Amino acid sequence: MSNEIIASLAKFIAEKILKQPSKVISADEAIISSGLIDSFSLMDLALFVEDTFNVRIEDTELNAETFDNLTQLAALIASRK
């Protein structure tokens, strides 16, 4: 389950945010603190998560402390499902 979430998040980020569909984003790669995703795209990611997995991510949670890689984000999603 968690792997599926990670795969779908990685696909969304590579295709829609980074516009490099062939880019591989590993599950433990830093995505916020590294600057890979900027603050505007972070909201895209949050809305994608909310629409796809039907869980709410608060505005105050969109930061590297809450999640900084796909494993952590997938865990957050799984914990709220």
Add this chain to the structure above:
Amino acid sequence: MALDRILILAAASLLCGIFLRERGRAWFLLIASVLVIFWLQPALPIRGFDFWTPIATLVLVVLTWYFTADDETRKQRKNTIVLLIVASVVLLLNLTRFVPQLQIFTASRPPQLETTLIIFLISGLTLLALSRLTRFSASFLTLGLILTIGLFLTLKVPALTYWTSYALRSLTGQSLDGTRNTDFVWLGFSYVAFRLIHTIRDRQMGRLPSVDLGEYLTYVIFFPAFTAGPIDRIERFIKDLRAPFAGLTLGTFYPASQRLLLGLFKKFVIADALALIALNDTNALQVKSTGWMWVIVYAYAFQIYFDFSGYTDIALGIARLLGIKLPENFASPYLKPNLTQFWNNWHMTLTQWFRAYFFNPITRWLRSWQKPLSMPMMILLTQVATMLLIGFWHGVTWNFTLWGLWHGLGLFIHNRWSDMTKAKAATWAGTPAKQAVLNISGILLTFHFVAFGWIFFALSSPVASWQVLLKLFER
């Protein structure tokens, strides 16, 4: 903050770290913070207000706690004890009015005791009246939010500050001739307001953890971070505050004192030396050569970094001695390859605050429109609005407006540029050498963009700033 005061605070914190445990430390943090807000408040030309302003901070914090606490926490007896102890500390400080030798905590002789008692009485009655209201309405929170923002504007809009000084001078029966907008300085309010708004908003969203009055007060006025941040989040702060404190060990002492020494060196050696040649209103007019103009602009860019990040190191170091790990505020911002990353690493706790309570909610709201704006339009709006607000946070003046606009537009342009070139750049920079070229040119470009922005920040008039910019590129 002057060096001697920092050293006194560091020594007191060291003693606390060595000798005090659990409740002893909790009381120390609270009482020391209360004393420090009186101690650091500068003297004001308006009679009595350098004593009443810190009291206003305390009353505001207590009332906000009352609004934001849940019913169960609010009823706990220990809150009353905290309230009585804080009030006693204030009254004791007020009583030093009669003992000149003990007037070390206040900028001037404390005013007559009656006024303080009246302030306490009114605050107490307000609390009592609120506690009698059976239904605790959410509109109180909105009211608190509006009041805090209103106070903030009063202190940041020069015209409003002028009229406030005028009104306060009339109230105290002082001469109105010398009224200035610099008369009324409420030390620490900028940071206090951010912490209050954070807790009010989190309470409105049902995310605020239960904290008693002592914890809440300690969080908002925590003395190492009172004047220059960082802006911690309450849930993180109380985790440290509630964690068992077994006293200072060598393992904590070394990193804490290193951090403190690093901060002192950055602030009092590097920044203060750079300040001698850094850009200001006076030397902006005096410098005639283009070469020197570059020197003073560069000097300012480094001075503001070493000054501010030095203060942060000092705050983090002192807090570590007390067992509190405050969040980082700077992470090599001048070595970042683009403006977006610069802002992710400069005054980080402030930008995170703005992201959580302004940028994200606004972006979410714009996205929810039935006919959403185009993506570039949305980015332009949100980035410019956020940076303008960050500018206003420093003061509502033309120069801070221009500085905010400069960065807002810069972020927008970087966003669009990176969107267009991201794929191409990734293909081009296939070798480490090419990646390095891209990275270094990005760092240089970003640094200069930020340095030119500081010209608006450092000077007080747009005309002077424009002349400095012209001088830099004069042939």
